[in-house]
Amino acid sequence: MxxxxxRSSSVTLSPLYxxxxxxxxxxxxxxxxxxxxxxxxxxxxxxxxxxxHSLSPTPVSLAPLPLGSLGPIPTFDHHQRSKGRKxxxxxxxxxxxxxxxxxxxxASSTGLLLKTLGLKVTAIKIxxxxxxxxxxxxxxxxxxxxVLDDGGEVDLxxxxxxxxxxxxxxxxxNITTGKxxxxxxxxxxxxxxxxxxxxxxxxxxxxxxxxxxRVAQKPVDDSGESPDVCIVELGGTVGDIESAxxxxxxxxxxxxxxxxxxxxxxxxxxxxVGGEQKTKPTQAAIRDLRGLGLVPDMIAARCVKPLDRxxxxxxxxxxxxxxxxxxxxxxxxxxxxxxxxxxxQGMVKFFERRLGLDVNGGIPKAMREKGRDxxxxxxxxxxxxxxxxxxxxxxxxxxxxxxxxxxxxxxxxLEHASLRCHxxxxxxxxxxxxxxxxxxxxxxxxxxxxxxxxxSAKGILVPGGFGTRGTEGMISAARWARExxxxxxxxxxxxxxxxxxxxxxxxxxQSAGSAELEPECKDPVVVFMPEISKTHLGGTMRxxxxxxxxxxxxxxxxRIRKLYGGEPIVWERHRQRYEVNPEYVERLERGNPSFKPxxxxxxxxxxxxxxxxxxxxxxxxxxxxRMGGWPVSSFPTSTSSGSGNGSCSDQLRFVGKDEKGERxxxxxxxxxxxxxxxxxxxxxxxxxLNPSPPFLGLIAAASGLLEEQTELQKxxxxxxxxxxxxxxxxxxxxxxxxxxxxxxKPASTPPGVQTPSTRSRSNSYxx
Numbered sequence: 001m002x003x004x005x006x007r008s009s010s011v012t013l014s015p016l017y018x019x020x021x022x023x024x025x026x027x028x029x030x031x032x033x034x035x036x037x038x039x040x041x042x043x044x045x046x047x048x049x050x051x052x053h054s055l056s057p058t059p060v061s062l063a064p065l066p067l068g069s070l071g072p073i074p075t076f077d078h079h080q081r082s083k084g085r086k087x088x089x090x091x092x093x094x095x096x097x098x099x100x101x102x103x104x105x106x107a108s109s110t111g112l113l114l115k116t117l118g119l120k121v122t123a124i125k126i127x128x129x130x131x132x133x134x135x136x137x138x139x140x141x142x143x144x145x146x147v148l149d150d151g152g153e154v155d156l157x158x159x160x161x162x163x164x165x166x167x168x169x170x171x172x173x174n175i176t177t178g179k180x181x182x183x184x185x186x187x188x189x190x191x192x193x194x195x196x197x198x199x200x201x202x203x204x205x206x207x208x209x210x211x212x213x214r215v216a217q218k219p220v221d222d223s224g225e226s227p228d229v230c231i232v233e234l235g236g237t238v239g240d241i242e243s244a245x246x247x248x249x250x251x252x253x254x255x256x257x258x259x260x261x262x263x264x265x266x267x268x269x270x271x272x273v274g275g276e277q278k279t280k281p282t283q284a285a286i287r288d289l290r291g292l293g294l295v296p297d298m299i300a301a302r303c304v305k306p307l308d309r310x311x312x313x314x315x316x317x318x319x320x321x322x323x324x325x326x327x328x329x330x331x332x333x334x335x336x337x338x339x340x341x342x343x344x345q346g347m348v349k350f351f352e353r354r355l356g357l358d359v360n361g362g363i364p365k366a367m368r369e370k371g372r373d374x375x376x377x378x379x380x381x382x383x384x385x386x387x388x389x390x391x392x393x394x395x396x397x398x399x400x401x402x403x404x405x406x407x408x409x410x411x412x413x414l415e416h417a418s419l420r421c422h423x424x425x426x427x428x429x430x431x432x433x434x435x436x437x438x439x440x441x442x443x444x445x446x447x448x449x450x451x452x453x454x455x456s457a458k459g460i461l462v463p464g465g466f467g468t469r470g471t472e473g474m475i476s477a478a479r480w481a482r483e484x485x486x487x488x489x490x491x492x493x494x495x496x497x498x499x500x501x502x503x504x505x506x507x508x509x510q511s512a513g514s515a516e517l518e519p520e521c522k523d524p525v526v527v528f529m530p531e532i533s534k535t536h537l538g539g540t541m542r543x544x545x546x547x548x549x550x551x552x553x554x555x556x557x558x559r560i561r562k563l564y565g566g567e568p569i570v571w572e573r574h575r576q577r578y579e580v581n582p583e584y585v586e587r588l589e590r591g592n593p594s595f596k597p598x599x600x601x602x603x604x605x606x607x608x609x610x611x612x613x614x615x616x617x618x619x620x621x622x623x624x625x626r627m628g629g630w631p632v633s634s635f636p637t638s639t640s641s642g643s644g645n646g647s648c649s650d651q652l653r654f655v656g657k658d659e660k661g662e663r664x665x666x667x668x669x670x671x672x673x674x675x676x677x678x679x680x681x682x683x684x685x686x687x688x689l690n691p692s693p694p695f696l697g698l699i700a701a702a703s704g705l706l707e708e709q710t711e712l713q714k715x716x717x718x719x720x721x722x723x724x725x726x727x728x729x730x731x732x733x734x735x736x737x738x739x740x741x742x743x744x745k746p747a748s749t750p751p752g753v754q755t756p757s758t759r760s761r762s763n764s765y766x767x
Contacts, residue, residue: 088216088227089355090262092250094234094294096285097269104157106267106300106329107233108164109339113348114229115165116375117359118367122220122227123161124212125154125174127235128242132178133171135541143405147573147684148173149724151544156408157233159684163412164339166687167220168721172211177242180207200245208249209256222721229355238266239288251293260356266296267329270303270311277303277311279318286319295320297354298347300327324350334415336382336688377689381419391424392703395457397477399465401429409683410463410491416691417699421709425699428453432462432470435477454480459487459674459702462494464575464681468517475501487674487701489694492576495667495677496526499580499588502652502669506592509584516578525588527581544731545724546574546680548656548665558655559706560668560676563693565716570656571725572680579679580654580664591651659727674701685719 093107104125111121131137134145135153146159152171162169184207188198196203216230234250236243254262266289268282282301289296299321301307307328316323327345332338352359359368394414400406411427418425433439434450450473454460460481462474474494478501481488490498496514503512503525514526529542547569554561555568564570580588656666656678669675674697686692693713700709718725726734 087261088213088257089229089357090212090216090232090253090257091229091265091351091355092232092234092263093265093267094238094247094250094289094296095236095267096238096289097281099237101267101269101302102329103233103235103267104160105335105338106265106342107157107231108160109342110265110347111161111229111231112164112339112374112378113343114351116371116378117348117352117357118363118369118371119228119357120221120223120225120367121165121229121231122167122216122218123158123165123169123173123231123233124215125157125161125233125235126208126243126246127155127174127176128240128246129176130178130181130242131176132182133174133176139400139406140403143403144408145575146409147543147575147681149545149573149720153543153575155235156405157235159409159412161231163687165220166689166719168719168724169220170215170218172215172218175208175211177245180204180211180245183207183211201248202252204245205249205252208246209253212253213257222723238285238292247292247294254294263297263351263354264294265298265300267300267302270301270307270315272304277308279311279314282315283318290320296325297321298325298327298350300329300342303328303330306330334382334385336378336385340379340382381688384422385419388422388424390422390703391426392418392421392459392699393426393428393457394459394461394698394702395428395430395453395477397430397432397435397454397460397462397474399432399467399470401431404429407463409681409686410461413683413686413692413695414461414699416686416688417696419688420691420696421699421703421705423699423703428457430454430477432473432477435473436470457486459489459698461698462488462490462497463683464492464494466493466516471497471514471517475504479505482669482672482675485673487698488672488676489674489698490677491681491683491694492679495679496578496580498675498677499525499652499664499667503584503588506652507588507590508593509587514578523584525581525584526578529577529579541577542574544573545571545720546665546728547571547659547725548680549659549661550656550666551654554653554655557670558653558668559674559697559710560666560694561655562710563697563713563716565693565713571718571720572678572682573684574680576679582662582664585654585664588652589654659729674698674706687719690717690719 091110093103093110095101095103107123111123114121127134133153134142134155137145139145142155144156144159145153146156147153148158148171149168150170152174154169154171154174158169158174161167161173181204184198184204187193187207193203212230212232217226219225220227232250234243234246238247250264254264266286268285270277270279270282272278282299286296286299296319299315299319301312301315307326307330312323312326312328315321315326319326324346327342327347329338329341332341351357363371396407396410398407404411414425414427430450430453431446434443434446435454439447439450454477460477462477471493474497478488478490478494478498480486482498482501488498490496500512500514503509503523509523509525511522512525513521513523515521515524515528516526518524548571550558550561550568550570555566561567651670653668653670654664654666655668657663658665663679665679667677676694676697678694682692682694686695693716696709696713697706700706
């Protein structure tokens, strides 16, 4: 008989720390009994069990493990850990049954609802793949690569967070298995673990928890204050082998931060089979989740139609939650309706109780009013979406149209602009290769359908991409838009193909091309950027928020500048390896050589311009509060009275350049209804309540509302924090400082993702 442990030797534990009980017995053999007795603390019972077996000549004893040999049991107080920092509330969103179920939208909607209370909200996405980041992933496999202000190439769900929450995140808000393993391995190589055996538990799981706690405290808006709530989306599906360390980390994390600071939403699927809503997949998913040590506080049940009351009660019964903790998230007209759908079912009230949110006394009055205003504006947005009658037809000519998520931010930007113009977006997808001549022979039906869509469109959009495939079709689309006066917006590659088309068909440079598409091109009007690595692809492009300086005189006629509020400098996020060849700029702006100059045409921003250094007290200093207080050190000014040639549609002007006037970043055709190209990716900075100016211009021009919207854009405020709206020289200086600090920093802060660049061209900077 085994005696129980005496009550007098019980140990008081912290309620937030419940370690597994130590083993009460150790296997020993009779010849080890003397050594065992030496370790027994006097006064404690020593009971051994003899186990004999016919096949075992030596009996085995079970010796008790005395409590005195265990040493002091550690306790953990999360209040001590959080001393000196704001107490953070964490809401984890996990998914089951299938992937791609809508965790990102539900996580973003949850954060938006908390913002309507006046709380400050941040978000973190966990991706269990081994990649360091999403930069080298194929768009047709993983979807869009979203770019942040700091140059981070991250999962597209971070775009949802920024759009819904109107915040600015960093690359650290996206955790991947590759980042975590790299951090732990670098700490081991430095000897930070002091010779210990490095294991998944506790070292890897501990690194995940440290990362989440650290990043959750980072400000994500101009207030400079730490957020109140952090939404953590656990990517993948619970039960997948690659997500196991992150699930275990979250299991530990709930005790680390305390029950009152941790809540879990599990998103599951309720399929319809034979007209009946089935709950078994969700029951199985919740059972697996509970078996891993996580108990959901709320179930978001994805379904085609609203859940029957009987189904909600059944999920409540078998999944160990109350009926008010089951959110029926059925299909709606647009994802902008999801926050209101969750609010109607009591999500906000539940989290007020569950997390102890003091919404009356704990939130400043100004923040509560701001939250109420956000709720009103969002509700008006969704109501306006339902009442739209007139539509606007836009054709998207792309390379990755087989997976629409490849252009998620582009589509969202078009939706935001359409909402502003009170138009219902009718988006047609055209594979760029279907517009090329060889397709007429290979598949005449596809060829003619593609051209029919293009010819009937009210606006044409050519987004970014890499590689040769489909580029001739894009060039054809750009030519159609230019010659037929159809509103056109080219982004990144779309900007470059517009320049190539203009060079071929207006300037007469028949062999014009891109060094990316034709390495041996005779007239490369688009070239490889000199400081970009040709051997490493990950994180080596020109990335992140960059300024573009409008040329002098553009305020009088440039449509795109007026859409940006008339500011002399604008900031957009970049992601490219190629740029317009500066040697061809003057030739491109000269236009058709068969026409004579017209003295009344707008200025030329060609390479003949000079750079004027401004004194500290210059009236052209960036004094606007929307410009982040950046003291502009130089503006390119023209020395010629105009060198435009040809007809109105034949005048291409590079209206926006980098701060040194070397890189062409914004192009526009004079006297065209709307023909704009940007080297940057403005789609990454669009918001539902603050649409991107280039996209707004395209939709407005296609709807006949450009003048009206241009007038309203005088009050445009960029979504970027003022602290990040800086010159490239200042950006480079900060990067250098970070690299110096990085050498002395512990590896708990992940090193920079990007490969250090070499600047082979003077006055050129790359993050």
